[in-house]
Amino acid sequence: MADQPADVAETEIAAMRRALDLAALGPFSPNPRVGCVLLADDGSVVAEGYHRGAGTPHAEADALDRAGEAARGTTAIVTLEPCNHTGRTAPCAQRLVQAGVRRVVFAQPDPNPVAAGGAETLRAAGIEVVSGVLAEESRTLNRAWSRSVELQRPFVTWKFATTLDGRSAATDGTSRWVSSAAARRDTHLLRAECDTMLVGANTVAVDDPLLTVRDDAGNPLPRQPLRAVMGLRDLPETRRVFNSDAETVVLRTHDPHAALVELWGRERRHVFLEGGPTLAAAFLSAGLVDEIVVYVAPMLLGAGRTAVADLGITTIGAAMRPRVTDITVLEPLPGDGDEEPNVRLTMEMH
Missing domain, CATH: 3.40.140.10 (Cytidine Deaminase, domain 2)
Structure with missing residues (x-):
């Protein structure tokens, strides 16, 4: 103290x-x-x-x-x-x-x-x-509210799960489950601390996520963040993100700045970014990621989709270097099967 x-x-x-x-x-x-x-x-x-x-x-x-x-x-x-x-x-x-x-x-x-x-x-x-x-x-x-007021835009937390060799999906596109059950439970706790879940339209089209905060039984909690889908692509109303579990807004832009301006106008103060590698690269390149939460699984793929797309960095000296603020080992609970522990790394960009 x-x-x-x-x-x-x-x-x-x-x-x-x-x-x-x-x-x-x-x-x-x-x-x-x-x-x-x-x-x-x-x-x-x-x-x-x-x-x-x-x-x-x-x-x-x-x-x-x-x-x-x-x-x-x-x-x-x-x-x-x-x-x-x-x-x-x-x-x-x-x-x-x-x-x-x-x-x-x-x-x-x-x-x-x-x-x-x-x-x-x-x-x-x-x-x-x-x-x-x-x-x-x-x-x-x-923390997030104070920083958002200082920035005059929502505070952005980018969350992703990765293998030891930095893959978020295998070459055939499968990604369930890179993270463990313990990591997924932890993700829902973090989602509950934000007011907006943000993904790209391609993630909705391919993965069909719910983007809700759920309890251990998979039931949505009474208080839900806003679900925001960013992109120009038209999506069928049958996608699960458009169900009645929570409010959803479509942000018709590819510009991260424009997306955050609209969300700020909707009085949103903490965005939880869970999109794919293209959306992550766009926010990182724009300097609009404030915090990174990554779940690392003891798994090797050797190939497959990376967590972030090309950032235009060609030399090690230009690498982005977030500061690690927390390292937590997430142990499996009884009933999780023979899963190995995942590690949660929390880092700040500023």
């Missing part, structure tokens, strides 16, 4: 941890996950709240509504700087002022220039403000 501001009590740090736990209960996108705990002078909890999605009360408003008049004189512990703008709801900074909160302790400054400035509003009203408490933990919770 990084050093915390000197003027923060242990009870406030503990309350911030609780606020982060509350924030994690909320859905991701298009708004950040935010939690709030109101503390009395003796450190006891007066009320708690968290944001439940776009159009619902923000975490501070949720906690203030629950506290009522008891909010006056409290310390508000918030995982993100209180917003300072009117969107679907009123500014949280003003709500805190009106409620008579004495002190505000928040974790991460708001990276959104439209919503930022809440700290100044609070200080101007005479409220004591402390920032930076468990800031890294808060940023980790909202």
